[in-house]
Amino acid sequence: MRALRRVGIGAKLVAAAVLVLLVASVPIERLAARDMEAALLAEHSPRAAVDAAVWRSRRTLLIGMGAVIVVAISVGAATTFFITRPIRRLTRFALAMSEGDLATRAPLRGSGELRQLAHALNHLTSELSRSIAEVRTERDLLAGILDGMSEGVLVLDRDGRILLANRALRAMAALGEDVLGRSVIEATRNARLTEAIQLAGKRAEPVDVEVELGRTLPRRLLVRVSRRKSPACIGRDAHGADHDGASAEPGLIAVFHDVTDLRRLETIRTDFVANVSHELRTPVTAISTAAETLQLGALKDPQEAAEFVDVIDRHAKRLRHLVDDLLDLSKIEAKSFRLSLADLDVAPAIEHVTHLLGESARRRRVTVTVDAAAVPPARCDRRALEQVLMNLLDNAIKYAGEGAHVTVKARSVDQQVTIAVADDGPGIPPHHLGRIFERFYRVDAGRSRDLGGTGLGLAIVKHLVELMNGSIEVESAIGRGTQFTVRLARAA
Numbered sequence: 001m002r003a004l005r006r007v008g009i010g011a012k013l014v015a016a017a018v019l020v021l022l023v024a025s026v027p028i029e030r031l032a033a034r035d036m037e038a039a040l041l042a043e044h045s046p047r048a049a050v051d052a053a054v055w056r057s058r059r060t061l062l063i064g065m066g067a068v069i070v071v072a073i074s075v076g077a078a079t080t081f082f083i084t085r086p087i088r089r090l091t092r093f094a095l096a097m098s099e100g101d102l103a104t105r106a107p108l109r110g111s112g113e114l115r116q117l118a119h120a121l122n123h124l125t126s127e128l129s130r131s132i133a134e135v136r137t138e139r140d141l142l143a144g145i146l147d148g149m150s151e152g153v154l155v156l157d158r159d160g161r162i163l164l165a166n167r168a169l170r171a172m173a174a175l176g177e178d179v180l181g182r183s184v185i186e187a188t189r190n191a192r193l194t195e196a197i198q199l200a201g202k203r204a205e206p207v208d209v210e211v212e213l214g215r216t217l218p219r220r221l222l223v224r225v226s227r228r229k230s231p232a233c234i235g236r237d238a239h240g241a242d243h244d245g246a247s248a249e250p251g252l253i254a255v256f257h258d259v260t261d262l263r264r265l266e267t268i269r270t271d272f273v274a275n276v277s278h279e280l281r282t283p284v285t286a287i288s289t290a291a292e293t294l295q296l297g298a299l300k301d302p303q304e305a306a307e308f309v310d311v312i313d314r315h316a317k318r319l320r321h322l323v324d325d326l327l328d329l330s331k332i333e334a335k336s337f338r339l340s341l342a343d344l345d346v347a348p349a350i351e352h353v354t355h356l357l358g359e360s361a362r363r364r365r366v367t368v369t370v371d372a373a374a375v376p377p378a379r380c381d382r383r384a385l386e387q388v389l390m391n392l393l394d395n396a397i398k399y400a401g402e403g404a405h406v407t408v409k410a411r412s413v414d415q416q417v418t419i420a421v422a423d424d425g426p427g428i429p430p431h432h433l434g435r436i437f438e439r440f441y442r443v444d445a446g447r448s449r450d451l452g453g454t455g456l457g458l459a460i461v462k463h464l465v466e467l468m469n470g471s472i473e474v475e476s477a478i479g480r481g482t483q484f485t486v487r488l489a490r491a492a
C-alpha cells in the first residue's frame with residue numbers, strides 16, 4: 001500500500017489502462033478462438049456456413065471491442081474524477097490564497113505528486129504569511145517613526161508626484177489629506193521649493209533651500225532635497241540610468257526643518273542688541289560729555305560744576321536702572337527668577353508701593369488714591385507683586401502729566417483678585433496697545449527717555465504676572481487716560 005501511494009498519477013493511469021485491456025482481452029480472445037475453430041471445422045462446409053462463421057467472429061470482435069471501450073471510458077471517467085477532485089481542492093485553495101486568505105491550508109490528502117504539491121503550497125503560504133507580517137511590522141515601525149519625527153519628510157516618485165508626506169510636514173505646510181499623487185507645485189504653491197526639487201533631480205549632491213510655507217500662519221522651513229537611493233544599482237551608469245538608456249532613478253526625498261522660532265529668536269536677539277546699544281549710548285554719551293566738560297574747566301565754576309554733576313548722577317542712575325532691568329528680565333526669561341507663591345493680602349503691598357512713590361507724585365503734583373478695602377488674599381509672591389505695582393504706578397505718575405489723578409483699586413471678581421492702576425492722562429493711541437508689553441517699545445520714545453524710562457518695565461510686569469499664574473490687560477482712550485488691570489488667583 002505504501003509503495004502504491006508513492007506511484008505517480010501518470011503511472012496509475014497507465015496501470016489502469018493495461019489492467020483493463022488485459023482483463024478485456026481474455027474473453028475476446030476466447031470468443032475469437034472459438035469462432036475460428038468452428039470455421040476450421042467447417043472447412044468442407046458450404047460457403048454460407050463459412051460466411052456465417054466469419055460474420056459471427058466479426059460481431060464477437062466488435063462487441064468485445066465495444067465492451068472494452070465502454071469499460072475503458074468508465075474506468076477513465078472514474079479515475080479522472082478521483083484524481084481531479086484533490087486537484088480542484090488545491091485550485092480552490094490557490095485562488096483563496098491569491099485573494100489574500102492566508103489562514104487556510106491545503107488538505108494533505110491523496111498520495112504522490114498531489115500530496116507533495118499540497119505540502120509545497122502550505123509551505124509557500126506559511127512563508128508568504130511570515131514575509132507579509134515582517135513587511136507590515138517594518139511598515140508600521142517606519143510609519144511610527146515618520147509620524148513621531150519633528151522634521152517633515154516628503155517622498156516623491158520619478159515623475160515628481162508625492163508618495164508620502166508625514167504628519168509633521170502636513171502640519172508645517174498646512175497640506176490636506178488629498179496631497180498624495182499631486183505635484184509639489186500643486187500641493188504647496190511654492191515656486192522656490194519646486195525649483196530646488198527640479199535642481200536636485202539633475203544633481204548628485206543634495207540641494208539646501210529655505211522656504212516659507214503655510215497660508216494662515218506661514219512657517220520658515222529649511223529644506224534639504226536629495227535623490228532616493230535605489231536598493232539595487234546593478235546595471236546603472238554614473239548618471240543613474242540603465243544600460244538600455246531608461247532612467248532608473250527612483251525619485252527624491254525632502255527633509256524639512258522648522259526654523260521659524262530660530263529665525264524669530266535671531267531677529268529678537270539682533271533687535272535686542274541694537275536697542276540696548278541705543279539705550280546705553282545716550283547716558284554714556286551724556287556722562288562722558290559732562291565729565292569732559294568738568295575736566296576742561298567747569299569745575300572752577302561751582303554753578304556749572306553742580307549742573308554737570310547732576311547730569312552725571314541722573315544718567316548714572318538711568319544706567320543702573322537699565323542694567324537692573326536687564327538682569328531681572330534675563331533671569332525671568334531664563335526661568336531662574338524663583339517665586340514663592342503664598343496667600344497674601346494685597347492692600348499692604350499697595351500701601352507700601354504708594355508710600356515709596358509718594359515723593360515722586362508730589363514733585364509732579366499727581367494725586368494718588370488707593371481703594372483696596374475688604375479684599376480677600378491673592379495667591380502671589382510679595383516681591384514680584386511689589387515690583388509689578390512699582391512699575392505700573394511709577395509709569396502712571398510719570399506719563400499722566402502734572403496735576404493728574406492716579407487711582408489704585410483692588411477688587412474680588414469671579415474667584416480672582418483684580419488690581420487696577422488708572423490715570424486720567426493723555427492716553428495711548430490704539431495702534432500702540434498691542435505692542436506696549438514688548439521690550440524697549442515706547443509710545444513716545446523722546447519723552448520716555450527724558451523721564452528716565454528703560455523701555456523694559458512693562459515687559460517685566462507681564463512676565464512676573466504670568467509667573468504668578470495671572471494675566472494683565474490694558475485699556476486706554478486718547479484724552480481719557482489709561483488703565484492697567486492685573487488679575488491674580490484668589491487664595492483658597
